[in-house]
Amino acid sequence: xxxxxxxxxxxxxxxxxxxxxxxxxxxxxxxxxxxxxxxxxxxxxxxxxxxxxxxxxxxxxxxxxxxxxxxxxxxxxxxxxxxxxxxxxxxxxxxxxxxxxxxxxxxxxxxxxxxxxxxxxxxxxxxxxxxxxxxxxxxxxxxxxxxxxxxxxxxxxxxxxxxxxxxxxxxxxxxxxxxxxxxxxxxxxxxxxxxxxxxxxxxxxxxxxxxxxxxxxxxxxxxxxxxxxxxxxxxxxxxxxxxxxxxxxxxxxxxxxxxxxxxxxxxxxxxx
Amino acid sequence: xxxxxxxxxxxxxxxxxxxxxxxxxxxxxxxxxxxxxxxxxxxxxxxxxxxxxxxxxxxxxxxxxxxxxxxxxxxxxxxxxxxxxxxxxxxxxxxxxxxxxxxxxxxxxxxxxxxxxxxxxxxxxxxxxxxxxxxxxxxxxxxxxxxxxxxxxxxxxxxxxxxxxxxxxxxxxxxxxxxxxxxxxxxxxxxxxxxxxxxxxxxxxxxxxxxxxxxxxxxxxxxxxxxxxxxxxxxxxxxxxxxxxxxxxxxxxxxxxxxxxxxxxxxxxxxxxxxxxxxxxx
Ligand SMILES: Nc1ncnc2c1ncn2[C@@H]1O[C@H](COP(=O)(O)OP(=O)(O)OP(=O)(O)O)[C@@H](O)[C@H]1O
Ligand SMILES: [Mg+2]
Numbered sequence: 001x002x003x004x005x006x007x008x009x010x011x012x013x014x015x016x017x018x019x020x021x022x023x024x025x026x027x028x029x030x031x032x033x034x035x036x037x038x039x040x041x042x043x044x045x046x047x048x049x050x051x052x053x054x055x056x057x058x059x060x061x062x063x064x065x066x067x068x069x070x071x072x073x074x075x076x077x078x079x080x081x082x083x084x085x086x087x088x089x090x091x092x093x094x095x096x097x098x099x100x101x102x103x104x105x106x107x108x109x110x111x112x113x114x115x116x117x118x119x120x121x122x123x124x125x126x127x128x129x130x131x132x133x134x135x136x137x138x139x140x141x142x143x144x145x146x147x148x149x150x151x152x153x154x155x156x157x158x159x160x161x162x163x164x165x166x167x168x169x170x171x172x173x174x175x176x177x178x179x180x181x182x183x184x185x186x187x188x189x190x191x192x193x194x195x196x197x198x199x200x201x202x203x204x205x206x207x208x209x210x211x212x213x214x215x216x217x218x219x220x221x222x223x224x225x226x227x228x229x230x231x232x233x234x235x236x237x238x239x240x241x242x243x244x245x246x247x248x249x250x251x252x253x254x255x256x257x258x259x260x261x262x263x264x265x266x267x268x269x270x271x272x
Numbered sequence: 273x274x275x276x277x278x279x280x281x282x283x284x285x286x287x288x289x290x291x292x293x294x295x296x297x298x299x300x301x302x303x304x305x306x307x308x309x310x311x312x313x314x315x316x317x318x319x320x321x322x323x324x325x326x327x328x329x330x331x332x333x334x335x336x337x338x339x340x341x342x343x344x345x346x347x348x349x350x351x352x353x354x355x356x357x358x359x360x361x362x363x364x365x366x367x368x369x370x371x372x373x374x375x376x377x378x379x380x381x382x383x384x385x386x387x388x389x390x391x392x393x394x395x396x397x398x399x400x401x402x403x404x405x406x407x408x409x410x411x412x413x414x415x416x417x418x419x420x421x422x423x424x425x426x427x428x429x430x431x432x433x434x435x436x437x438x439x440x441x442x443x444x445x446x447x448x449x450x451x452x453x454x455x456x457x458x459x460x461x462x463x464x465x466x467x468x469x470x471x472x473x474x475x476x477x478x479x480x481x482x483x484x485x486x487x488x489x490x491x492x493x494x495x496x497x498x499x500x501x502x503x504x505x506x507x508x509x510x511x512x513x514x515x516x517x518x519x520x521x522x523x524x525x526x527x528x529x530x531x532x533x534x535x536x537x538x539x540x541x542x543x544x545x546x547x548x549x550x551x552x553x554x
Contacts, residue, residue: 078457080453080456080457103456103459103460103461104459106456106457106458106459107458107459109457110457111453111454111457113450113453113454115448115450117448117450117451117453117454118454119451119454119455119469119473120473121472121473121476130458130468131455131458131459131460134460134464134468135458135459135460135464176454179458180457180458183458183459
């Protein structure tokens with residue numbers, strides 16, 4: 001197992017920076033490993049053989065143009081989307097195996113969505129306690145204690161009793177992060193967590209994510225925030241048309257892109 | 273003084289001339305409607321035999337004799353039939369809705385067959401099938417429950433369940449997919465997701481049509497007048513008819529009708545309010 005697998009796209013693949021694999025070394029079992037992952041929707045071949053691994057405590061940012069398959073890849077990691085072929089290994093165990101208990105797998109993988117997806121009929125604390133009680137079997141008291149702690153962590157302890165409709169987008173997203181963290185996940189997936197937010201609210205959410213990263217959370221982050229990718233990521237992956245086009249440490253990938261496609265993409269993103 | 277007022281009709285822009293013509297026409301139509309209505313009311317008042325009408329339909333003494341039974345038995349029973357059938361209908365409707373959304377084909381077919389049959393039959397036919405055919409052909413005996421005929425509750429539940437299945441299914445489908453994904457990503461099972469995330473939200477969405485079904489059910493309990501009931505298990509319409517049959521005075525029907533309206537009109541107001549609120553929340 002290598003920490004920086006090559007993409008099977010052949011010509012377009014480039015791996016920048018060799019000695020930078022991860023903070024915990026290349027020998028550990030990857031937290032997330034994708035092997036030859038393919039996904040088609042009907043005749044639409046979206047993921048065309050993805051090989052990737054995210055090491056424990058690593059922060060990997062996934063960038064790429066709209067429609068390149070970033071969300072689909074992320075959703076294959078906790079099998080919200082069913083891979084067409086290939087393997088998804090979580091802590092070394094293939095979760096595409098038919099015997100795999102997905103509900104158990106998903107407890108350990110927190111996910112944050114672009115549209116927050118808070119439960120609108122529950123208050124903030126209700127959102128954060130629900131799965132703790134129903135999935136982990138924690139008592140009302142314990143789940144409340146954990147929920148308050150998590151809401152404090154995202155800076156929203158004063159909003160515990162507010163309903164999602166009474167919260168700003170940024171606050172809703174931070175409650176969603178607290179909801180995921182309350183399950184004590186081993187890793188977190190973020191799918192454009194800040195894309196649906198007003199610009200002035202983006203910072204609060206990114207701060208929480210940066211804090212999480214500094215505490216050593218394993219994170220796979222789909223984002224259009226190049227500043228975040230550059231400053232927080234250990235590893236940046238550029239996807240293009242269903243393949244990994246280029247990957248490596250952020251300075252190398254974002255600073256001196258070696259493929260024309262990534263150069264074009266970065267020019268476009270940085271124009272704004 | 274505005275500029276247009278000083279100008280002659282022919283100097284006005286076409287837009288204004290056309291607008292004035294329309295206003296004049298609608299005023300004329302309104303006046304014609306008022307006149308016709310006034311004539312009809314005048315004819316009815318002049319030619320109606322008010323003494324007879326009062327005697328045959330609004331006899332205060334006969335009305336008084338209906339009390340308190342019309343409340344303590346007939347209206348009470350009507351409400352029990354309604355609420356019973358509503359609870360039964362929502363339960364059946366929920367089960368059928370979930371079966372219809374199932375990925376397993378036999379479940380879907382069962383639900384579709386059920387829904388098509390009980391929406392396709394006249395409600396009165398279902399009442400006969402349950403109340404008369406089932407006991408004679410199948411030997412089923414329906415006990416009295418809470419002082420009313422359970423056959424009536426069952427028949428109306430079957431009918432309401434078929435309509436509510438579609439309503440509830442639409443509600444479930446209207447819950448955003450992201451809700452399911454959020455729940456599943458937290459490790460909830462499919463069943464937990466349905467029970468604690470999807471169904472509570474679906475019911476919130478369908479409260480107005482659900483309340484509307486309650487009103488329809490209340491009126492449909494009148495069909496149970498054709499069912500064999502005892503003096504104690506009778507609902508409002510049969511109660512009115514039994515009282516009418518004594519001497520063919522229409523007063524009991526009028527009083528029973530008022531009883532229905534006393535319940536349905538406030539309920540439809542509630543439906544309208546719920547619908548306005550739902551719209552405002554969106
Ligand atoms: N459930 C689905 N059914 C059919 N096609 C889908 C589905 N989900 C995604 N796709 C298709 O897969 C392709 C990749 O979509 P995906 O959402 O993964 O892209 P993305 O990189 O996340 O883009 P964006 O930046 O816009 O979020 C698109 O062509 C999309 O139309
Ligand atoms: Mg996406």
